[in-house]
Structure formats: C-alpha cells, structure tokens
Amino acid sequence: MTALLRPDCLVLASMIIPLVAALVIPVFHNRSNLREGVTLIAAVLLCATVWSLLPGVMAGKPPSYDVVEVLPGVALAFKIEPLGMLFGLIASTLWIVNSVYSIGYMRAHNEPRQTTYYVCFAIALASTMGVAFAKNLFTLFLFYELLTISTYPLVTHNRDSKSMSSGRLYLMLLLGTSMLLFLPAIIATFVLAGTTDFAPGGILAGKAGTTTLIVLLALFAFGIGKAAVMPLHFWLPAAMVAPTPVSALLHAVAVVKAGVFCVAKIVLYVFGLDSLSGSGANVWLVYLATACIVGASLIALSRGNLKARLAYSTVSQLAYVVLGAALATSAGLLGGALQIAMHAVGKITLFFCAGAIYIATHKTEIKQLDGIGRTMPFTMLAFLIGSLSIIGIPPLGGTWSKWYLALAAADAGFLIVVGALMVSSLLNVAYLLSIVGRAFFLPPRPDDDDHGHGNGHGHANGHAEGGIHEAPLACVIPLSLTALGCIVLFFQIDNITALLAPAAAGK
Amino acid sequence: MQAIQVFAEHYNYVVTIFLMMAGLYIVIARGNMIKKLIGLSIFQTSVYLLYITPAKIIGGTAPILDPAFKVYSNPLPHVLILTAIVVGVATLALGLALVVRIKEAYGTVDEDEIFAKDGEQ
Amino acid sequence: MTAISAQLPALQVVLPLLGAVLAALMRRGTPAFALTLAISWTLPFISGALLYQTLTGDPISYRLGGWEPPFGIEYRVDVLNAFVLMLVSSVGAVILPFAHRSVASEIDEDKHAWFYCMYLLCLAGLLGIAITGDAFNAFVFLEISSLATYVLIALGRDRRALLSAFQYLIVGTIGATLYVLGVGLIYLVTGTLNMHDLSTRLVEAYAVYPQPVLAGLAFIVVGVGLKLALFPMHVWLPNAYAYAPSVVSAFLAATATKVAVYLLIRFSFGVFGKAVAFPTLTVTDLIVGLSIAAMFVGAAAAVYQTDLKRMLAYSSVSQIGYITLGVGLANQAGLTGGIVHLANHAIMKAALFLALGAAVYRIGTCKLNDLSGIGRRMPLTMTAFAIAGFGLIGTPGTAGFISKWYLALGSLEVGGWPLLLAIVASSMIAVVYVGRVVEVMWFREESPHVKGASEAPLAMLLPILVLAAATVYFGFDTRATAGIATRAAEMLIGGLR
Structure with a gap:
C-alpha cells in the first residue's frame, strides 16, 4: 500500500484517477447523485494527489515514471518539472470547483446527456494531467490529441446544427494544426536532437541553425492550435457554443492553457532559453x-x-x-x-x-x-x-x-x-x-x-x-x-x- | 532482309506478343463478358507459349535418361505450364459460372447494359 | 514431437488445404464452421513457432517432398515471411468466430459449408504465398487464394457482388498472368525459380542480359501491383470489398492485399535486390509517386462515399499507399514503416469492417445515414469502430501512429519535407472521413433503422474488441510489430548490395 503512495506512482495515479472515474460514471447512468458523487470524489482525490507531489518538486526531486518505451528513444514517460507542477495544481484544483459549478449549472438547466458530459470531462482532465506531467514530446503529443478528442463531445454538447458545425471546426483546426505542423515538428526535433525528452537548456541547443530554429518555432507555435495564436484562434470563439462550465474549465483553463503551457514548455526544454534568445529566432x-x-x-x-x-x-x-x-x-x-x-x-x-x-x-x-x-x-x-x-x-x-x-x-x-x-x-x-x-x-x-x-x-x-x-x-x-x-x-x-x-x- | 531473319528467328516470341496484345485488347475493348473471358484465355495462352518456346531444344528428346540420347528438352517449363493450364481452366470455369449467375441476375451478359441496370436502382 | 516440429512449414499450408476439402464434404454449415475454427486456431500456433525459430535462429528451409533446393520446391521462412504468416493466420483466427452468425444471416444455408471451404482455401493460398521460396509456386498459391476470393466475393447478397467478383476475376487473372510472365523472363535468363537462388544468379544474369531482367521486374511489379491495388490499379477493390459478405471484406482487407505487398517486398528486395540495386532504380520513385497519389486519391474518394464498406475500401487504397510508400523509400526506417503498417493496417481495417459487419447483422445496412445514432445502441461495437478509426488517422496511442512515425523518419531521410507533409496531409483527409462517420454514429438522432437495435452478440463482439484493443496495444508496445519489422527491414536492406 505504501509502495503505491510513492511519488512516482502518484504521478501515474493523477492520470488513472480521472480515467477510472470516466469508467465508473456510466455505471450510475440513471442515478445522478451517485454519478456526480463519483465526479466530486475523483476531483478531490486528484487534487490531493497532485498537491502531494508538490513537496518533491519543491525539494528538487521531481517524481517521474517511465511507463513503456514505445519506440527506440521514444517512451511513454512522465516527469514533473516546476512548470507542469503549477499547471497540474491549477487544473486539478479548479476541477473541484468546476465540478460543483457543473452540478449546479447542469441541474438548473436540466441538460440532457449529463453522463457523457461527466465522462468526457474526466477524460479531458486525465489528458490535461498527461500534458502537464509529460516527460517528452511524444507523451505530450499523445495527451494533447486525447484532450482534443475528449473535449469534442463537450463542445458539441447541444447536438444542434450550430454546435455540430462549431465542433467540426474545433476538431479540424486543432487536429489539423497538430497533425500538419506539430507532429512534423516533433519528428524533425527527434531527427535533429536524437531524443524527444525534455531537458533543461533545450535539446535543440547547438543542434540547429537559426533558419531551422525559426521554422521549428513556427511549426510549434502554430502547430499547437490550442494556444490560439492568431490567425489560428477562431476555433476558440466557436467553441463557446458549449455549456458554460465547459467554456470555463476547458476554454479558460485546461485546453487553452494546455496549449500555451506546451509552447512555454517547448521553448524552455526543447529550444532552451539562451539558445533561442541568442539565435534571434x-x-x-x-x-x-x-x-x-x-x-x-x-x-x-x-x-x-x-x-x-x-x-x-x-x-x-x-x-x-x-x-x-x-x-x-x-x-x-x-x-x-x-x-x-x-x-x-x-x-x-x-x-x-x-x-x-x-x-x-x-x-x-x-x-x-x-x-x-x-x-x-x-x-x-x-x-x-x-x-x-x-x-x-x-x-x-x-x-x-x-x-x-x-x-x-x-x-x-x-x-x-x-x-x-x-x-x-x-x-x-x-x-x-x-x-x-x-x-x-x-x-x-x-x-x-x-x-x-x-x-x-x-x-x-x-x-x-x-x-x-x-x-x-x-x-x-x-x-x-x-x-x-x-x-x-x-x-x-x-x-x-x-x-x-x-x-x-x-x- | 535482316528484319525478316529476326522475325523468323523470334517467330514464337512474335506470336507470343501478338496473342498477348490481342487478348488484352479483347478484355479491355469488349463489353460482352464471354468475349472478355475468351480474351483472358488468349492472354494466358501467350504466356504458356513464352515458357514452352525456349524449353523445346531442337533435336532434343523427352528427358528420359538413356545413353543413346545426349540432348534433352527442358522438362520443367512443360510441367510448370501444365500447372498454369490447369489454373487457367479453373479460372475460365469460374468466370463462366459467374457469367451464368450474372445472366440470371441481370438478364444480360453485356457490361454496359448491366451498368445501365444498376444505375436505374 | 520433433518430427512434427520439423514439418511445421508444410503443415502451415497443408492443414487449411485438407480442411477445405473436408469442409466441402461436410455439406452442413455448423460442423464445417467447427472444423474451420479448429484449423484456423491451430495455424497461429504453427506460425508462432516458426516466427520464434526464425527470430532466435537462422531462416528455416523446408524441402517439399525431399527434393534439394534449388531443384525442388523450397519453403523458406525468414523473419519477414514468418511475420506475414503470423499476421495472416492470427487475423484469420480472430475473425472467424465472427463468421458463424454473420455468414448465417448473409449467405444462403446450403452454401455455408462452401463458404468455410473457400475461406480455408483462401487462407491456404495466402499462407502458401507467404511461406514458399519458389517463384512459380507462389503463382500457384496466388491463384488458389484468388479463385477462392472470387467465390467468396460472389457470395455477397447484392447481385452486384457477382459483377464485382467477375471484374476482380478479370483484373486478378491479368495480374497473376503478368506476374508469371515476369517470373518466366527471369527464369529464361537464370534457369532457376528458387527465390534465394535467383537472388544470387540474377547478379550474373543482369550483367549479361540487363533488359530481360528489368522487364521481368517490371512485369512482376505491375502484376503484383494489380493484386495489391496499387494506385491506379485499385479500381477493382472498392466494389469487391463493398459487396462481399462482411466477414470476407474484413478478411480480404486484412490479409489478401497484405500478402501481395509481401510479394512485392520479397521480389524487389529479396530477389532483385542484389542484382539491380532496387533502391537506385527509378521504379522506386515511381512507387513513391504512385503511393502518394494513392494516399490522397483513396482518402479523398473515401470522403464522398455513403456506403461505409465502400468508404473503408477506398480508405484501404489510401492506406496501402502508406505501405508501398515505405517500400518505395527503400531505406531502413521507411521499409520498417511499410512492414509495420502491413500489420497495423490489417488489424485496424479488420476491426472496422467487422464493426460494420455487426451493424449489418443488426440493422441490415451500412449506409451512412441509416447508421445515425447507432453509437448509443451498440456502444461497444461503435467505440471499437471509433478507436480503429483513430488508428487509421494515426492518432498517437494507436498502432497507426507507429507506422506513420517510421514512414516520416524514412521520408526525412530521403525526400525531406514534402514527403513528410504528404503523409500528414493525407492523414488529415482521414480525419474527415473517419470524423464524419463517428459524428453520425454518435452525435446524430437515431435513424428509423437503428431503433430497436441492440449490441452485437458476444461471438461477434469479441473479435471486434480484441482487434480494437490490439490497435491500442500496438500503439504502446511495439516489440511484436515494429521490433520484428525492424529486423525484417534490416535483413532486406542488408541483402542489397
């Protein structure tokens, strides 16, 4: 039992807790109190888990967990660095608040499809945690895409033609930019640096010329559509057709912040602050x-x-x-x-x-x-x-x-x-x-x-x-x-x- | 003169090419499914010829070892083509069976008419 | 025990072949099904044992009838074809439990035994192509599997199935004949049909008769290209897959084209590799060009289909483009990507076709609009459909991503950015056609057809779920797919001069 509470395992727990919630919620499809209870318990558990990781990060001993090496040099792995810790704390804490709010909002509104709503929300939170704690670009990308896909049913929650077309825009823009620009950038980084693991000082430092850096930075900045850098911002207003709690947590916190967080993390650990500012790219x-x-x-x-x-x-x-x-x-x-x-x-x-x-x-x-x-x-x-x-x-x-x-x-x-x-x-x-x-x-x-x-x-x-x-x-x-x-x-x-x-x- | 000599020396190959092109042309150009199958058979036959031609050694006998004979025809291509002929017959039979079923289902064996009928649905 | 293990390569083919005869003799569906089930579940163990042997030791050489190679027919199993054998036999086994009910609902009762007979025959042919080390023997097996395939397609309910089968028969026979023509040409200049022997003898022959060798290569590539539906020789495929019975579509999409690709890889690298330095020929550029065209044309055509089986068929054209792209790239990473996608696509496409088959079983149609709202009625089946669909797109966390990763690395090695962009851009089109279907299935009001439908029966559901789970599993644990593909690619690339 105590072994499970080691920080390294808790890293994994921060993704597993919401995912388990997502599996349990449909069981209580017709019992709304239990269903929302599961959401709240998961939110509190998640929040406690994430906060419990904080001392380790503050002490300079970042918890990490390598799950599996998917391809040579590319692993599904988590490691908590300060930036991700902060993001994880914000997102997990606000999930509790947002869950309470969701319950009030959804019930006051008698919204249909509430089970789907809570399931997708939980998956979205798991993905957010994955993005926050990713140790390398592959893991980051995996959860980034999962976040897009899991929030699509939330954006289209109303299922009318307006929300469906907004949902289509949302999906196409976010998936499109990530596949057309983000993924090639990751692959190019892998080819140039030989790794996708985040490292202080930047893995690309000294491995690419200024032109390459400019191209890569552009691919990352625009490829991460969730960061809503103009002119790729218009999915965000369109996504506002979603119920307000969705707009609140996902389009003020989880999704968009995942985007800018990715940009910050990539600048910090892929490009490296000094090498980027030094190159002028x-x-x-x-x-x-x-x-x-x-x-x-x-x-x-x-x-x-x-x-x-x-x-x-x-x-x-x-x-x-x-x-x-x-x-x-x-x-x-x-x-x-x-x-x-x-x-x-x-x-x-x-x-x-x-x-x-x-x-x-x-x-x-x-x-x-x-x-x-x-x-x-x-x-x-x-x-x-x-x-x-x-x-x-x-x-x-x-x-x-x-x-x-x-x-x-x-x-x-x-x-x-x-x-x-x-x-x-x-x-x-x-x-x-x-x-x-x-x-x-x-x-x-x-x-x-x-x-x-x-x-x-x-x-x-x-x-x-x-x-x-x-x-x-x-x-x-x-x-x-x-x-x-x-x-x-x-x-x-x-x-x-x-x-x-x-x-x-x-x- | 030289052209005629080349033609004569490669007579079998010329026939091979002619049969191949003729068969392929029929398959492509004819709408009648029976004719298509005939074309297909001609096409296959050309390949049989390609294999058999070099295997027949002039003056060679069947490859039965006997001190009296020194030159043998190559048996392998003959055997291969025997197999290929069997395959070809099977294909033809299956093709014809399909045509019969198509005739039952559509009342015609002409591709254009069939397409027209499916278009109506 | 050792006596049996020494005969494994022969058993791999002989078992289904004998089974086919027995199934035909049984006349009734259920016993034939039981027999087919028993055989098809034995085959993966055989190919598993072969794979294990090749991974831990040297290639296996089996002399059929005791004749010495290169005079007799040799079954030669190395990492590459052991992998293909494993793939074909496993897919054949996983799919089969689905067949019983699906066949019962889609095919007339008096033909059930014949169906299983043809299924086993087709399996025997495909396994035979993969295992044989003899170029002409491969042709015979190619025709065995093809003839069985024509019959299987013709068993479809729609009368257009007959037409599709006929068209495929014409195209398939032309393809096989071109192949045998190419083999004939290289036989003329080398005097051997053994693939292993050919690879060394062609070096000499190419020095003396370059044109016949190149012509032989060309005929073989085109002939096999017809069988594997390489663009623009893909026209037969959508109809064949669309009108065939559901199980058959899944089976063919997962295995038939894959084995043809294997043949292409075997000939271009294994047989011709030493002699004509395949990667330096313009034919690779041609294959790359056609592959990219296939990726886009297939995907774009898929977007406009309303019949979902047709849509998946066009998607297959596109996905085969990815595989042949890997072949055309002809470098370590690219070839690994091609080979690994062989397996990954087989798994994903089988899952998709089976999920549709389950829908057809329940509601009798697979037109897009008739399926609206089916996600809530058949949640497990359609979740599996969605997961496999994401695999087609190449979402990270699915098997499709792994293939794309290697293909992208291979592309960067040779062609630079444009190829990489082509790969990701065509996956975007996959987003459209998969997303469209998922949206209709899950987010639309229920259509009248869907009302009252329920989850697929367990025997149908299990294969679908297993395949969908495999799609995800092989997105994370790639030792069995990419690991072996890497070794196969190393072997092939290492065999080049």
Whole structure:
C-alpha cells in the first residue's frame, strides 16, 4: 500500500484517477447523485494527489515514471518539472470547483446527456494531467490529441446544427494544426536532437541553425492550435457554443492553457532559453504575440455577446503567455508561467459569472445586463474581482504576471512591446469594466423580461428593488471561491516563484 | 532482309506478343463478358507459349535418361505450364459460372447494359 | 514431437488445404464452421513457432517432398515471411468466430459449408504465398487464394457482388498472368525459380542480359501491383470489398492485399535486390509517386462515399499507399514503416469492417445515414469502430501512429519535407472521413433503422474488441510489430548490395 503512495506512482495515479472515474460514471447512468458523487470524489482525490507531489518538486526531486518505451528513444514517460507542477495544481484544483459549478449549472438547466458530459470531462482532465506531467514530446503529443478528442463531445454538447458545425471546426483546426505542423515538428526535433525528452537548456541547443530554429518555432507555435495564436484562434470563439462550465474549465483553463503551457514548455526544454534568445529566432514570435494581444483585445471590445467577448479576451490573454515564452528570458518565462495561473483563476471566475447570469436570467448579450448588479450582487462582485485581476490591478493575482512580462520585455529591449502591454491593459479596462459599470450603475432596461427559473433563490433576502435573484448556490459558491482565489494568489506570489525559479533559471 | 531473319528467328516470341496484345485488347475493348473471358484465355495462352518456346531444344528428346540420347528438352517449363493450364481452366470455369449467375441476375451478359441496370436502382 | 516440429512449414499450408476439402464434404454449415475454427486456431500456433525459430535462429528451409533446393520446391521462412504468416493466420483466427452468425444471416444455408471451404482455401493460398521460396509456386498459391476470393466475393447478397467478383476475376487473372510472365523472363535468363537462388544468379544474369531482367521486374511489379491495388490499379477493390459478405471484406482487407505487398517486398528486395540495386532504380520513385497519389486519391474518394464498406475500401487504397510508400523509400526506417503498417493496417481495417459487419447483422445496412445514432445502441461495437478509426488517422496511442512515425523518419531521410507533409496531409483527409462517420454514429438522432437495435452478440463482439484493443496495444508496445519489422527491414536492406 505504501509502495503505491510513492511519488512516482502518484504521478501515474493523477492520470488513472480521472480515467477510472470516466469508467465508473456510466455505471450510475440513471442515478445522478451517485454519478456526480463519483465526479466530486475523483476531483478531490486528484487534487490531493497532485498537491502531494508538490513537496518533491519543491525539494528538487521531481517524481517521474517511465511507463513503456514505445519506440527506440521514444517512451511513454512522465516527469514533473516546476512548470507542469503549477499547471497540474491549477487544473486539478479548479476541477473541484468546476465540478460543483457543473452540478449546479447542469441541474438548473436540466441538460440532457449529463453522463457523457461527466465522462468526457474526466477524460479531458486525465489528458490535461498527461500534458502537464509529460516527460517528452511524444507523451505530450499523445495527451494533447486525447484532450482534443475528449473535449469534442463537450463542445458539441447541444447536438444542434450550430454546435455540430462549431465542433467540426474545433476538431479540424486543432487536429489539423497538430497533425500538419506539430507532429512534423516533433519528428524533425527527434531527427535533429536524437531524443524527444525534455531537458533543461533545450535539446535543440547547438543542434540547429537559426533558419531551422525559426521554422521549428513556427511549426510549434502554430502547430499547437490550442494556444490560439492568431490567425489560428477562431476555433476558440466557436467553441463557446458549449455549456458554460465547459467554456470555463476547458476554454479558460485546461485546453487553452494546455496549449500555451506546451509552447512555454517547448521553448524552455526543447529550444532552451539562451539558445533561442541568442539565435534571434524568437523575435518574430514576440511581435506576433504582441499583435495578438492588442488585436484580440480590440476584437473583444467589439463583441456584444458576453461569452464571445470573454473568448476574445482569452485569445488576447493567452498571447501574453506566448509572449513570455517568445521573449525566452527567465523573467519572461516566469511572467508567462504566472499568467497561466493568474489568468486561469481570473477567467474561470468570469465564465462562472457568465453562466450564473445565463441560468438566473437567460441573458447572453452584454447590453441586456444593465442593472443586473442589483439582482445578482455576488455574481457581479466576483465578476469585478475577476476583471480587475485580468487587467492586472493589485491586490489581485494578475498583477504579477503583467509586471514580470513588462519587465522582461523592457529588459530584452522590446519597448514597443511594453507600450503594447499598456495599451492592452487599457483595452481590458474598456471591455471588462464596462460590463461591471452597466451592471451596477445603469438602470435595468424595461424590456428585459426576467426568465429566472425560480429554483435558485440562494440569497433571497428581498433587499433591493425586485429582490436579489442569484443563480443556485452550487453556482454562486464556486464563483465566489475563484474570485477569492484571485486575491489569495496575489499574496502567494513568493511560493509560486519559489516553485518556478529553477525552471525559469533554465536549470 | 535482316528484319525478316529476326522475325523468323523470334517467330514464337512474335506470336507470343501478338496473342498477348490481342487478348488484352479483347478484355479491355469488349463489353460482352464471354468475349472478355475468351480474351483472358488468349492472354494466358501467350504466356504458356513464352515458357514452352525456349524449353523445346531442337533435336532434343523427352528427358528420359538413356545413353543413346545426349540432348534433352527442358522438362520443367512443360510441367510448370501444365500447372498454369490447369489454373487457367479453373479460372475460365469460374468466370463462366459467374457469367451464368450474372445472366440470371441481370438478364444480360453485356457490361454496359448491366451498368445501365444498376444505375436505374 | 520433433518430427512434427520439423514439418511445421508444410503443415502451415497443408492443414487449411485438407480442411477445405473436408469442409466441402461436410455439406452442413455448423460442423464445417467447427472444423474451420479448429484449423484456423491451430495455424497461429504453427506460425508462432516458426516466427520464434526464425527470430532466435537462422531462416528455416523446408524441402517439399525431399527434393534439394534449388531443384525442388523450397519453403523458406525468414523473419519477414514468418511475420506475414503470423499476421495472416492470427487475423484469420480472430475473425472467424465472427463468421458463424454473420455468414448465417448473409449467405444462403446450403452454401455455408462452401463458404468455410473457400475461406480455408483462401487462407491456404495466402499462407502458401507467404511461406514458399519458389517463384512459380507462389503463382500457384496466388491463384488458389484468388479463385477462392472470387467465390467468396460472389457470395455477397447484392447481385452486384457477382459483377464485382467477375471484374476482380478479370483484373486478378491479368495480374497473376503478368506476374508469371515476369517470373518466366527471369527464369529464361537464370534457369532457376528458387527465390534465394535467383537472388544470387540474377547478379550474373543482369550483367549479361540487363533488359530481360528489368522487364521481368517490371512485369512482376505491375502484376503484383494489380493484386495489391496499387494506385491506379485499385479500381477493382472498392466494389469487391463493398459487396462481399462482411466477414470476407474484413478478411480480404486484412490479409489478401497484405500478402501481395509481401510479394512485392520479397521480389524487389529479396530477389532483385542484389542484382539491380532496387533502391537506385527509378521504379522506386515511381512507387513513391504512385503511393502518394494513392494516399490522397483513396482518402479523398473515401470522403464522398455513403456506403461505409465502400468508404473503408477506398480508405484501404489510401492506406496501402502508406505501405508501398515505405517500400518505395527503400531505406531502413521507411521499409520498417511499410512492414509495420502491413500489420497495423490489417488489424485496424479488420476491426472496422467487422464493426460494420455487426451493424449489418443488426440493422441490415451500412449506409451512412441509416447508421445515425447507432453509437448509443451498440456502444461497444461503435467505440471499437471509433478507436480503429483513430488508428487509421494515426492518432498517437494507436498502432497507426507507429507506422506513420517510421514512414516520416524514412521520408526525412530521403525526400525531406514534402514527403513528410504528404503523409500528414493525407492523414488529415482521414480525419474527415473517419470524423464524419463517428459524428453520425454518435452525435446524430437515431435513424428509423437503428431503433430497436441492440449490441452485437458476444461471438461477434469479441473479435471486434480484441482487434480494437490490439490497435491500442500496438500503439504502446511495439516489440511484436515494429521490433520484428525492424529486423525484417534490416535483413532486406542488408541483402542489397
């Protein structure tokens, strides 16, 4: 028994727990309480497992597990390095919160196909863990593809023609880029470096010329479609047809973060920070990421649908991570890694809020949200906190990632990038805080009918005119927790940087 | 003159090539399935000829060891072709059987008509 | 015991051959099935023993009738054909339990015994091609398997099955005749038919008579190309697979074309390799070009099919392109990829055809739209279909990925980026045709045909699940596939001058 609790075995457990859950959930097809119970237990177990791995990583003894050598020099193997640890922690912790939220959302909505939903979710989480803990490019790619495939049924959850065509786009774009660009890049890396194992300092260091590095970096950057680097971003807004908990966890945390995480990990352990920045092969990506940051923010500003606006905001915020990786400096990578965490918590809050609003009022357009702060104060407060964190205002987590990124850009001499970051923050203010402003300061529109279901009076104390009309508790509590998380992360920065320091130093 | 000599020396091979091309042409050009099978048989026959021609040694006898004879024909190609003929007959028989069944099913043995009938469905 | 083990190569072929006769004599379906089952489950053990012997020792040489090679017929088993024997006999065995019910529902009762007779005959022919070391003997076995195949296809329910069988008969006979013509030419210049002997004698012969040798190679490549449905000689294949009974489609897709590919590999590397330096000939460029065309044309045609068996057939054309691409690349990694895909594709395609066969058994059709929503009615079968489909795409974690990995490495070695891009781009088309079907099966409303359908019976389900599991298993543990393929490729490449 104790042998099973060795860190090395726990690495494997972090994938097996959700997979077992995925097998058990269908057994309780008709007993929803048990079914959701399994999901919650799996989420808690997974989270505990992942957290238990943290001390080993902090102590510089990364747990690892080699499963099988698939081909000569190519193995299915896991090894936890700091970046993956952070990503794993975020994803597994947020799964608990998200599961609670899912239960509230799906039940309030009487959604069909809930069993499929929870099964796919569990598989997606297992894949996310695989991506986070992968020891080499092959393992990373394997779970990356599995993540795409397992989230496809979630995106097409509604099964109507719109979600099916969005699902098709989602699948084709993500599979397409990964097969046409990512896979050749992996094979080329294998041929050049003779291995696909991640190693500090980069396995390609000194093995390829600048032109080759540029080509490979482009193949990786665009091949990892989940990173939503423009112009390959449009699957992300399309995927918003999915139920909100899916958008929240997968398209603010697991899927897209898996994408940018891959980019960061590849820059760090395949290219190597010094060898990449020394070759100058990264410059084009710095500018492209900067353009994405500003461009996507501008598009977000023009979107009237709440989830669409959040989606473009995500595209923009993901580009911060790509920017951090592209800068290929310690500070840049630190900023990028922090952004993975900070944005995850901030954006999931915003999506939770969007879902809560939809459940309580069936409103999806921003212009319908006038005065909604009076009926849904908790939700909108959380929305405010999440927005501020994403903008990067202290004392919220997002501050740090923006800070390190700006610092790194200035250090590397990209002053334009620093300017762009400021412009983008202003745009963030414009597209996020305007929603909060409407909600709290404008009077409700007279033509707005209240479609509330009436089963969600979590806080019905009848104070404001019309009364407080929140979403079910199972929705409000998670979003309050994540909003709280934004604040907690601000104060936990020392611990996080301590975790990331060895990775950022390129060791 | 030389051309005629080459022709005469390779007479069997010329016939082989002619039969091969003729057979293939019939298979491709004819729509009637019986004719296709005939073409196929001619095509196969050309190969029999190719094997047999060099095996027959002029003045050679059947390969029965006897001090009286020094020159023998090569028996191996003959045996091979005997097998090939059996295979060819089997193929032809099966092909004809299929044609009979096709005739029952479609009422015709002409490919174009058959395609037309399947197109109607 | 040793007496039997010394006779294993002969038993490999003789058992199914005798079984075919017995099955025909039995006249009734069930006993014939039992006999076929017993025989087909014995064969993998024989080929397993042969494979083990070749992996641990030298190639096995078996003298049929006690005649010395090169005068008598020699059965020569090395790593390559032991691998093919193992593949064919295992697939033949795994598929068979599926046959009983499927055959009972698709074929008239009085023909059941004949079906099993033909099945065994076909198996005997295919195993014979793989095991023999004699070029002409290979032709005889080729015709045995082909004739049985024509009959098997003609047993299909649709009257178009007859037509398909006839068309295949014409094309197949032309192919076999061209092959025997090529063999005849090299016999003329070398005086031997033993493949091993040929490989050394052709060196001398090529120096004296280069043209007949090259012509012989050309005839053999084209003849075998017809049998393996190398683009553009693939036209017979979609109809044949589409209208044949379900078991037959699965069996043929998994074995018949594979054995023909084996023959191509054996001749281009084993027989001609020493003499004409196959990799330096333009014929390899031609094969690479045709393979790439096959990969795209086959896949693109598959996208437009509404009959799913046809779709899988076109997909086979495309996948055979991958295999022949490996042959055409003619380097260690590429050839390994080709040989390993031989096995991987056989497993995946058999799973796909059987899954469709189960659908046909339950709802009587395999048109795309009739199958909508079937995933919820037959979840296990259709999960297996999806997994094998992902294998076709080459998703990591499936056997298909392994093949593609080697092919990509082989391509980078010779042609650089364009070939690699062609490989990945054609797999994208596979995403379209597989994804389309999976979407309809799982994400659409149930069609009237599907209502009331239930999961396939166990005897049909098990083979499907075993094959789907193998698809995943061989995506991770590649010792049995890529490991042996690597050794076979080493042997073939090492045999070149």
